[in-house]
Amino acid sequence: MSQKKLLLIGGAIWALLLLAALWPQLIAGYDPIQSNPLRALKPLGTEGHWLGTDYLGRDVWSRLVHGARPAMLMGLGATAIALVGGVLLGLIAGLGGKRLDTFLNGAFDVLFAFPDLLLALLMITMLGAGNFNALLAIGISGIPTFARLMRGEIRRIRNSEFVMSSTALGVSRRANILRHILPNALGPVVVLASLFVGRAITYGASLSFLGLGPARPTPEWGLMLADAQLYLSMMPWLAIFPGIAITLSAAASVILARALRRTAE
């Protein structure tokens, strides 16, 4: 019952997000870039601009809707990279030999110490500016966290009775990893991933000042939120709505992660 409710809510959020990302024109009435100073800073509830307008007179709702695609791409893309990279490296570290483990751990430590900003700069130099490269930078900077968590869980599980027992049963190493070790180890990693989505969006926006990530004037939640920082005390709606949008996408991912976990069980 409650499980169903949760899935229903999650499904509704996803539907809304997907709709906004795929066909923003359908639900947004205004051009998200066109500024119109005449209608600047209309408060909440203004006729035609129910979520108000920003300092350049752009409709907040339309910007939110149009911001869905880049934001979701950033959030999900970066998370996917961090998750896949982290899980793979974590698996290798946790299941490979001691030397490999030591080597990878050292690499994680260096990567941890390596400033994200420098990584971002390197991405720009090597690949140029752009949304995808920002996503890559953020994803890569997230890898060591995921990898180490994964490694820890793998190590915890790899020697447990039931893994031994399925080895004894004749389950191949690969199947053992995929069926027994991974699903049991994945729990915390999946949670981390679902929470990473929201972080990646805000973090992606923080790189835009270097030309990485969303480019102005493209509407993007993280950017909108960052821009609204100054207006927080006076025009809080400018910050609240992108904040809600990011939170919703994070919540949607959390719900998805939970559903995945339940079905996995």
Place this chain on the structure above:
Amino acid sequence: MNMQTDPDMLASIEGLTISLGQTRLVQNISFTIRRGQCVGLVGESGSGKSLTSRALIGLNEAVLVQSARRFELFGEDRRTAREADWRLLRGTRVGYVLQDALGAFDPLKDVFTEVRETLDAHRQGDRTSRRAMVLDALTKVGFPEPEMRSRQRSWELSGGLRQRALIASAIVAAPDLLIADEPTTALDVNIQARIVQLLAGLKSDGMGLLFVSHDLAVVSSIADYVVVMHEGRVVEQGPTAEVLGDPKDDYTRMLIAAMPARAPRGSRLSSVELPPVSRFVSNRTETSTDVALSARDLGKSYVYPDGSRVRVVSDVSFDLRRGEILGLVGGSGSGKSTVVKICMGLVDPDEGDVALFGQPWTRLPERARTPLRPRIQLISQDPLGAFDPRWTVRRLLHEALEIGAVPLRERDGQAEQLLHSVGLKPELLDRLPRKMSGGQRQRVAIARALATRPDVLVCDEPVSALDVSVQAQILDLLSHIQREIGLSILFISHDLGVVRHLCQRVMVMQKGEIVEQGEVEQVFAQPRHDYTRDLLASIPQMSGARADVA
């Protein structure tokens, strides 16, 4: 008599029913336990013994709905008791020995801390007195070198050691009522006798005892009153001598008949129809060797908490011949499970080798071992630990069937058949192992091991959690398969009766060494080694009625 005021009345249960949704798992059970009295709870595996005993300490899962006409402990109604009230009873007034001794300890804590926990939780005594009490309890249950070895964690202990520690933790605070759910399954007959003696002593000091067991001989030696359960109901109850000596109910009668010690060797114990053997025929190419598994000079040592290195297995050599059932008996902690793990290639021996069908096995890399694995299967001593906690029985069996090269579409049907052959209903397919009774789990483990159609089966206490009737069925199954298709079985058991009934040859292990081996009849009839003689002398016998039953 007014029950409320009877100071000797420890527990008084009337009409206890435990249900899960619409199904009643336990129906309308009534019994009483008084000071100095032992109630034996016997019955079919899955009949609700554990649920009943857990109800007495208020620890059944919340989804299981409990109701009773009367449910009194120490003269107080407990039907609506709150968690906080229960807590005050637990440990100090009601001791509880969990059926699953192997998983009952927190693997991250050492045994000493675990045993002391009751005292900690109730803030009894100070540091030194708690320590003394813990060591005392451990000594009482025959835990060797308690001071040093209680610093080990549970997974460093053998099954029997864990079980002894668990009993120690239940009696450490000298409860008025002890609920012991299968407390001797992992104990060799010597230790078992010792524990029974200990419990009897406590009983005569005034402790009440609810003793759940499938071992009728043990029950008969300690219980004053017996309750026989079948499919969630009580089929018969009364003074021990009456019930066991002159059973009225068919089920009780069948139980007693199924005791292997009473049946001639090799004869059928159960009347259940045996499955066709074709299901179990190994489809692997024949190998010419006569010896299925051969162990040579195995040795293994572990480091104990005091830093000493102890050889738990030394110079063990044996051959398991093709189509033979080889028994392995020996004291608890003598290294049987370690030998098993070495044979299965799960633990690397320090010395020695195991060969499988004449081919090297122990020293192979795991990659090379995996393709051979389906041919040799293990039924481990701790079935619960052997299952992926997230997997249902269906998935567990499917996986094993997949390894046994059963095509996907046949797996469901075969899984049901397998369950059937171990006496389980197909409903269990979608159950998590955690939510089954001890005997049901053990049977799933057996079914899983048989699913790959092995040539060699290594059984580490495969029937310890089964009541005699189900045990009979399983033993019949095993000997049936062995006879018909030549399965080779290494069979470890504490139940010498079972070993004698089932095995052709037997080895006796003591302190890591094999002290005697030979034909079963010969070893049992003319034991050569002192230790063997000792063991045989301690076999519990069904005693007749006892005089002091109320």
Place this chain on the structure above:
Amino acid sequence: MLRTIRESFLFSLFLKVVIVTWAASTITFIVMHATPGTYADILTSDLSQYGISPERRQEIIAAYGFDRPVWQQYLLYVGNVFRGDLGMSYAQSQPVGQIIAGQIGPTMELAFASIGLALVTAVAVAVVTVRAGWFGQGLTSVLEVVVVSVPSFWLGLVLLTTLSFGLGWFPASGSQGLWSLVLPAATLAIPMAGTFVQILRPELQNEVQAPYFITARARGRRYYSAVLRHALTHAMLPILTLSASYFAFLVSGAVIVENLFGRPGVGRIMLNAVVIKDVPLVSGIVILSAVAFVVINQSVDRLILWIDPRIEKR
């Protein structure tokens, strides 16, 4: 026996430190040189707004050694690092070691305080909600997701506005005393705690179904006390690993909070140093933090192994 193990642990730690130091300095050096523009380029271009002759420009480039071939610069740099000399910061003209030494204190303070706070909060919330009904868990999960996705500047501003500007309970900025640590630590700790709870709770819910948990309760432990003493130890293992990672993040990633609360810290210095290409300073911070992470992670690994020796069984 024990001694030799310890010694070998320390020895392997030492080896790892050496290798990681080399890797960190080399990678940073390569990346700093691979990205366009050197410190001297930026400086001379800035100074040309005030007018500067070509000879002076050359002088500046030489002063920082940029006139040498890159491989020479590299060897010189790495050589110095292994002699324990992290060099002089270009922009701050002070020894890098000295600069970091001055900042590491507040950074560590903040990192430890926020992780500690997050752990305590997370454990409290997770333990209290293990048994909560759907509503309670739903409510806290929503809260958790919200606090995790809220950007720190926002959270920080909200805390500042209410607790400092509004109620005046805490100072808005500075790093003197415990009092000034509360708000920045809370700003970092709250989202972290949200993540921790989300991981902790399912783990706890798993553990409370284990037989050992039933035994513990049968011995008379209160439910929550059993959760704390038994289930929690198991559930904490991933959290320990994760907090080591967060620690790493906090050393250089707390810029926003440092800026917001006007706190000194390595993060701020690092950001500036990257922006103006202060190679020695960036490398210095990278090297020192890499070494710190090696030590921290090794220690956490050891700690986990001590809690659960089965991990290295076999």
Place this chain on the structure above:
Amino acid sequence: QTPVSGGTLTYYQDVEPDNWNLTHVWPTPLLVLGGNVVDRLIHLGDDGEYYPWLASSWEISEDGKLYTFHLRKDVKFHNGEVFDAHAVAANFDMWKADPSTTTLRVAGLEGYEVVDDYTIRLSFTNPSAQAMWVMSVPAFGFLAPDAVKNHASDLSGDPTKMIGTGPFKVTAYTRGQGMTLERNPDYAWAPSTSDYQGPAYLDAVKISFAPDPSVRVGVLTSGQADLIANVPSIFVPQLESAANTAVWEQKSPGLPYHLDLNVQKAPMDDIRVRKALRAALDVPTALQAVYFGKREQAWTSLSPATPLVGAYNETLENSWAYNAEEAAKLLDEAGWSDRDAEGYRVKDGQRLALDWTVRASLVEDQRDTLSEALQSMVRDAGIELRRTPVDSGAYTAQMKDGDYHLTDRSMTTPDVYILRRIYASNMLPTAGVNYSRVGDPAVDAIVDPLVTSRDNALRVANARKAQELDFENVWSIPLYVRVQHFGSNKKVQGLSYDASGWLGSFYTTWLQQ
């Protein structure tokens, strides 16, 4: 109101300098706080003229390379040491020995000669009007011989070692957090232009660093601060109208905030495109939206606040305005008459897209928000403006390569020679900051005297001419005059600014009791 002595001023500044050695780098906040601690030889007045300070008089040689300063004889450092020609010489020696110094390099100072105890002669490589300015900034301030001798290497990290002659001394400092200035009770050598002489009014100034603007406003309104730097314009009306706060506004001299158009890169090499771009921008509307009217539109390439009287060419005010039709006409003429699917103009299949390179670390003052308004406006005209922020290293490299259509900046300097730096052909970005890449000998002839000549009449005339040329050729598009807003409570009085419009020092500041 007559000023009163006493009290401690709590001041929240935005940026903390990385390096406290005044001679090393030239970031503005450093100059500002250092100005409280060190005095200079000469003082640059609001009128753009130079006045005696630590030097009571001076002579300049005919060729403009030799300056002879006669020093005051009553000046003492904070530690009691005497200020004389030897002390000045010691400072010069320190600078010379320090590879990181920029003061000397910028000044072009070649050598010095101690003529007598209170006379020193400086020689410069080239005659330069800028030399006087350099000598008037805190980077040319003098430290006590003891500090020079024993603490030269500590100066970068520890401003308490900065022992000068100024009205305040640094008594405490915590990196990343703040510092304390205390009054120098012996101070009696303020510049001759100062109405007030004697020790500063304030007992002490407690300075904290708070980079976040909302936090600064918060500490002011909650009473935790007396004075805050750099108030974002959105908060200005709020602070102005509140009962207990006030806003201080100061326009910056030098280059206003503007766009530099790269005249060498197609299609910006076409003046019609540049003109169209200017006509397409509705600057007043954008300023109103982003700054709430708190920014004055700039009309020329020089700020009206620049001290040299008359240099600002006010005739250019209102000389251009937003005109969509004109923009369209110009672009049509230039051949950009077709439109693509997204509504942008195209020519020969090429979209009219302009790359705007931005130096990320210098983005301030909500200029990124302003840029969005501008982008939207030129989009209406069919021009795509692609703004890319890059880090300083990449920016420098890109400017060198000329790989941009436009960039933006403002520059605060108190003199017109800055116009030479942005137009002269030897200042092309390979070596300088001529970002519009004007390389024309005729232009050089006009802007060179801005630096080399000491004839102010000539400099005024040429500066006006340069602004006119800029307007005609659309080398740049001026946007707004940079202004600084300080917020304070009502007790704070007597803030004074130096010629650059920075908060020069707290010398004349006092608190109402």
